[in-house]
Amino acid sequence: MNSVSIDKNEKTVSMQPKYSPVKEFWKNFRKQKVAFIASVFVLLLILVAILAPYIAPFDPYKPNYDALLEPPSKSHLAGTDEYGRDILSRLIMGTRISLSVSFASVFLGMILGTILGLMSGYFGGWLDRIIMRSSDVLFSFPDLLLAIAIVAILGPGLNNVIIAVTVFGIPSFARLVRGATLEAKENTYVEAAKSMGAPHRRIMYKHIFPETVSSLIIFVTMRIGTAILAASSLSFLGLGASPETPEWGVMLSTGRDYLGTASHVVIVPGIAIFLTVLAFNLIGDGLRDVLDPKTKND
Amino acid sequence: MLQRKGWKILLLVVFCAIFMVACSDDKKETNSSEGKGEKEPTTEKKEELVVAVNENFISMDPHNTGDTNSNSVQSAMLEGLLGFDDEGQIINVLAEDYSVSEDALVYTFKLHQGIKFHDGEDFNAEAVKVNFERIMKDKSLRLNSRGFSLIKKIETPSEYEIKITLKETYSPMLTRFGVAKIISPKSVKENPADIPKKPVGTGAYKFGEWVQGDHLTIERFDDYWGKGDRVKKITFKPVPESGSRVAMLKTGEAGVIYPVPSQNIAQVEGDKNIQVFKVPSTIAHYVSINTYKKPFNDPKVRQAFNYAVDKDAFIKVVNFGLGVPLDSIISSKTIYYKKQEAYAQNIEKAKQLLKEAGYPDGFETEIWGNTNSDTMKGMQFIQQQLKQIGVKVEIKSMEEGTLSDEIYGAQTPDDAKLQMWYVSWSSYASDVTNATKPLFHSESFPPNGANTAYYNNKEVDKWMDEANSISDKAKQEELYGKIQETVYKDAPWIFLGVDEIVYGVRSDVEGVVVEPTGGLDVKDANFK
Numbered sequence: 146m147n148s149v150s151i152d153k154n155e156k157t158v159s160m161q162p163k164y165s166p167v168k169e170f171w172k173n174f175r176k177q178k179v180a181f182i183a184s185v186f187v188l189l190l191i192l193v194a195i196l197a198p199y200i201a202p203f204d205p206y207k208p209n210y211d212a213l214l215e216p217p218s219k220s221h222l223a224g225t226d227e228y229g230r231d232i233l234s235r236l237i238m239g240t241r242i243s244l245s246v247s248f249a250s251v252f253l254g255m256i257l258g259t260i261l262g263l264m265s266g267y268f269g270g271w272l273d274r275i276i277m278r279s280s281d282v283l284f285s286f287p288d289l290l291l292a293i294a295i296v297a298i299l300g301p302g303l304n305n306v307i308i309a310v311t312v313f314g315i316p317s318f319a320r321l322v323r324g325a326t327l328e329a330k331e332n333t334y335v336e337a338a339k340s341m342g343a344p345h346r347r348i349m350y351k352h353i354f355p356e357t358v359s360s361l362i363i364f365v366t367m368r369i370g371t372a373i374l375a376a377s378s379l380s381f382l383g384l385g386a387s388p389e390t391p392e393w394g395v396m397l398s399t400g401r402d403y404l405g406t407a408s409h410v411v412i413v414p415g416i417a418i419f420l421t422v423l424a425f426n427l428i429g430d431g432l433r434d435v436l437d438p439k440t441k442n443d
Numbered sequence: 444m445l446q447r448k449g450w451k452i453l454l455l456v457v458f459c460a461i462f463m464v465a466c467s468d469d470k471k472e473t474n475s476s477e478g479k480g481e482k483e484p485t486t487e488k489k490e491e492l493v494v495a496v497n498e499n500f501i502s503m504d505p506h507n508t509g510d511t512n513s514n515s516v517q518s519a520m521l522e523g524l525l526g527f528d529d530e531g532q533i534i535n536v537l538a539e540d541y542s543v544s545e546d547a548l549v550y551t552f553k554l555h556q557g558i559k560f561h562d563g564e565d566f567n568a569e570a571v572k573v574n575f576e577r578i579m580k581d582k583s584l585r586l587n588s589r590g591f592s593l594i595k596k597i598e599t600p601s602e603y604e605i606k607i608t609l610k611e612t613y614s615p616m617l618t619r620f621g622v623a624k625i626i627s628p629k630s631v632k633e634n635p636a637d638i639p640k641k642p643v644g645t646g647a648y649k650f651g652e653w654v655q656g657d658h659l660t661i662e663r664f665d666d667y668w669g670k671g672d673r674v675k676k677i678t679f680k681p682v683p684e685s686g687s688r689v690a691m692l693k694t695g696e697a698g699v700i701y702p703v704p705s706q707n708i709a710q711v712e713g714d715k716n717i718q719v720f721k722v723p724s725t726i727a728h729y730v731s732i733n734t735y736k737k738p739f740n741d742p743k744v745r746q747a748f749n750y751a752v753d754k755d756a757f758i759k760v761v762n763f764g765l766g767v768p769l770d771s772i773i774s775s776k777t778i779y780y781k782k783q784e785a786y787a788q789n790i791e792k793a794k795q796l797l798k799e800a801g802y803p804d805g806f807e808t809e810i811w812g813n814t815n816s817d818t819m820k821g822m823q824f825i826q827q828q829l830k831q832i833g834v835k836v837e838i839k840s841m842e843e844g845t846l847s848d849e850i851y852g853a854q855t856p857d858d859a860k861l862q863m864w865y866v867s868w869s870s871y872a873s874d875v876t877n878a879t880k881p882l883f884h885s886e887s888f889p890p891n892g893a894n895t896a897y898y899n900n901k902e903v904d905k906w907m908d909e910a911n912s913i914s915d916k917a918k919q920e921e922l923y924g925k926i927q928e929t930v931y932k933d934a935p936w937i938f939l940g941v942d943e944i945v946y947g948v949r950s951d952v953e954g955v956v957v958e959p960t961g962g963l964d965v966k967d968a969n970f971k
Binding site for chain 2: 387389
């Protein structure tokens, strides 16, 4: 996989004394202009999420009954909501919630899905069948419906939203990793390791897992977008964050009554969700172009 | 290269096409609405009034109706012995006069003479008797359990006189005689199955047609015994979507809409073709506090809550500025209402009271409510207000059925998990019993009644029982005055506000009134 890219960029590589996959990746990724801008946006978002309490101009929970539903102005850049709370501050605090919920659920899903996928692909047989058939069962539900069912059982709340989004992410990860494992399993170095008597665990993690990493990275970025959307949808339906929380979906849900009279209450969080999901998907696309061996060979 | 150019041109064409279509559509729309606007004033005196309401009609059986809209339609066609004026107070309608015995057990009515039903039958004491007997006998009728099951005997001393004796006192009975509309004895005897579909009464309008879900038409009854000139035909249309209802009023498609959603008031208020009316209702909003549970068993905590909440802000934030603060345990439109000194917001005093009760740093609690967006808004408001005195409130919104099960499922006060409930209550303005007894009497603890505050004050119980067993109005007023004073001080609720009802009428329409209970009275509707 690496040899191809080296060929393509012969000149630059020859000038550099040592080959580094990270530098290589960085160079190729920078060429993906859209994805690059999207990742700058996401980095900014992460920064905002970390610094949220320090950069929010107002207390996102503090009402001001003398400034209800004010349109954007100098003092309130994104206007105020139905309790006179500053929407920009709520948006900033919401970044933290939306990102942490989606990151947590996607990474949890990834870890569990990867373990299941590795075992399923590596051992095959009845274990494979059990894992894959249960994944099929989960796949047969529309994503959001499954999440709603899970939250309905567990009760509303952000933690349960994380669990729900995790659960519907697991089968996708499992299937992805299983596919990559099946391919990697046939490599001669795996056979060599086996013949040298390496334990299964070692083979799985040292030899097969690294082969799945590039497809995992792409999938995770794409998945985060979906997770943000799912978490917001659940909150919008009243199944997620409690109504006073500045979560984007909640803001959208409580603001929809004012769509006709004070549309900024809905538009601002709507745009935030839209841009964030778009950014993660664009990064995913860009990463695929850079990392996926199949697209590179074309 | 050429291929690429071709694509671009195609794209351009598509965009142009979309743009043109969009523009031409716009033009068409404005043209048509302008046309309508011009035409309207030139039409002759209109003969049909369209009334758009928010919900479908359920039943036309006057003895079995629970929803406001069905009631509104019925009240144009049917009349009771008594009725209600615009303020909700009791007036004579089919009865010329009435008297109540001192022990509040015997009601005697003297009836108007010469009144005919829409089907030509005579209205007399016998007709009334047939109606009341129908309600007494049929347990499935809503009014049966509302007083009529207590009737011991009905006598008709003369053709236009009727005497009703109760087994036990029931002070809202007069209100019930206003609610129980009289229908033709012929229809009761011969066609009982048709009553919910096409009622026959004595009212100013007779039934026309009813196409379920689409419209219900009533037509002027030219032999009506009452006075006044009125429009020939009225069509009621259920239009649940608020925006469409407002649009109908603006274009003149509807002459009256009820209610005007609060967020749309601004849209119609400036329009010179439209009048917007706001009337105080009997719908009271409050938070019921479980006084049986710690820490709410201490009145100081409950008073602190009342001092922490800004009622004017409540009206402004939650009710779009429509309404008045609730300054008693009943709305100001309810009979025997006595204004109390309202708990004005005073955070310092609230904190002090909490400290005296032993909670200087506040505590954590939860508030329940349904999933309606207005309720959610109200609960968040309470949460924000109580945060100021260090009380952390968790909001639990539940679907109406679940909520009701959770609250009324508790068989004893010990079972109750409820801490606070954001809710509202409304009753007939003339029915103070229903506005107090189910809410504050110790016999009304769930599941028997709506005393979800588990308010238990033996003295108040005694006053309520006494007021219910007498007919002396001055004494009743005195008792209800004491009840209001005591309960308001004990603060089993966070007293919030009383709703205002908003309805819109085209400027060329007159004679349409909405009563405090929310009933629409179109009996005297006409075009100017």
